Amino acid sequence: MASDEQKRWLLLHVIATILALNMILFYEVNADPQVPCYFIFGDSLVDNGNNNRIASLARANYPPYGVDFPDGPTGRFSNGKTVVDTVAELLGFDDYIPAYANVGGSEVLNGVNYASAAAGIRDETGQQLGARISFGGQVNNYKNTVSQVVDILGDEDSAANHLRQCIYSIGLGSNDYLNNYFMPNYYQTSSQYTPQEYASVLIEQYSGLIRDLYGYGARKLVLNGVGQIGCSPNALAQNSQDGTTCVQKINSANQIFNNMLRSLVDSLNRDLPDAKFIYINNYGIFQDIIDSPQSYGFTVTNAGCCGVGKNNGQITCLPGQTPCPNRDEHLFWDAFHPSEAGNVIVGRRSYSAESPSDAYPMDIRQLAQL
Template sequence: MAHVELRGPMLGARWLLLLLVLTSSLGPARPEPRVPCYFIFEDSLVDNGNNNNNASLAVANYPPYGVDFAGGPTGRFTNGLTTVDVIPKLLGFHGFIPPYARTRGQALLAGVNFASAAAGIQEETGRQLGGRIPLSGQLQNYRSAVQEMVRILGGEETAATYLSKCIFSVGMGSNDYLNNYFMPALYGTSRQYTPEQYADVLTQQYSQQLRTLYNSGARKVALIGVGQVGCSPSELAQRSPDGVSCVEEINSAIGVFNAKLIGVVDELNALDGAHFIYINGYGIFEDIMRNSAAYGASVTNRGCCGVGRNNGQITCLPYQAPCAYRNEYLFFDAFHPTEAAIVLIAKRSYSARSPSDAYPMDIRRLAKV
């Protein structure tokens, strides 16, 4: 491109006028998000495409998934938005947090979704479903992203300051129960550990993984508790005596694990500059289920789409039309909530409706720390 030297007050005035015209035509500037970036580590509840190219049964990049999403099927395991689509919007982000599988360079600075369907705290969790990225692999991908951000931002100190202002959302553990502990034919953990012992094993490993995240720059971390897996249509169909009552054996084990996460939060908040919080996903979903009629959800024990079994995985059958009134269903498939339920969960995670929703604060307050 040729070098053009601009001189003279008239030319400067013309450029100023042009700039004013262009600025006015673009409308008012949009406000900046409350935090500069948002990073996500989880499983199929928020995977938005990282598993699409894996040799895996845990994929959702086909209809009817995404039937209510503007981009159609993307890898999201629901009909529309996930919680990590809704929460960034509440934080003021203007677009969706992209999957790490197709994000590099400058785009990393706004945050990345590292979530992978079937992923767990334990390496072997979900192995019967094929390719997936366990939490350890997600952390490895994050460290690679940090190295790139250090290069972009011009140094480790600058990158550390930048990352300290971001929010990190971490929600692991459901597959360690659903696709590990409660699959005795494939995994030996339920024979090796009592629910109390297994919760100890998980939280000890989880705590170390979260320290790794802290050592790589994370300071504001929202730890998402495991939901009521024992109330999912899949577990109701397989284990419930009447097809309606939640499976207490599963929910009780998850309750033990979630209770220990409070201690993990307290432990990690002793680290310099750390602000870890716990979002009570179990309690929030329990309240939504108990008061489902008030929320307009009349169907709580089955999914909105047709489901099929593929080596133990129950997902929507490809290209089958889902139910017409999706807002009336809590679940879209045999495991994952509908967008209607997800929006309720996300809003309460962001701004707690009751003191039990978040500890010691909600995501809205975390953003202000």
């Protein structure tokens, strides 16, 4: 049997271990984020409420959206978290980045989400769905935020020093194909441009707006490639002969755009040496999941949990519709948008690359450390 001295030593050791663990947890929970702020530009993949109060069909502020999100239906086009929610967690933020429509006061110092469902690089993109905030509109909203930051911090130099440390995530282009180029009944772009020409036009406008962000303080920028639109349940239902084979003409056009976007990263890094631009290969990440869904826990990759079908038009989840129970096994939540399970994988690999092709020339984790 242990002596009294041994028992006392063991008790002291246990107490010391518990105190040490508590200190570790305290510092992990209360540690500052890796960057002071996170600014987000994009479309419905990352919209978290900017479309809620505008006259748009592209809205998700009703059940069953948000069924697995703590705050319920917020405007996120997911059953739960989006990709940028996951990245915000990994960057160490203790809350998700608020929507521009809802943010106020000193909150802007932590970052703002400007994303708008149906938005594109081109101003007319998504107009058949009603109001939306194009990339140009989102950049203008950011300029308003910069003015607020200057007012809060007291002068332009202090604001510039704050903003240069922030992460900027830009992810547009999907709707310029989904709700423009491949919608010939509404738009003329497919008759005006070849896929190569159209990608060039998009990249030129995209580049100009990104340079505007640079002119207003952005120095750490993440350019997100377009995912495999041709593999979405909507594209499969509308254009796939067997309902499972991805639509190659759509994916090929997306790849042209992505290749140009990756090249743009090189150009911007060369032209703007005091800034750092990176490219996230969403197309390749989705390819990995589609090629080997079981290894990621997915059993269904060609159908969402609600609102999927040939007759569904532009409406995805119907209000009050009961979604499937096995949501974590579905790559897609609705006809267009990934499930939380899918978003978490993309967010995790964007933050910390699991394959050399996930991010170029570095991942978000490395960008944050610069």
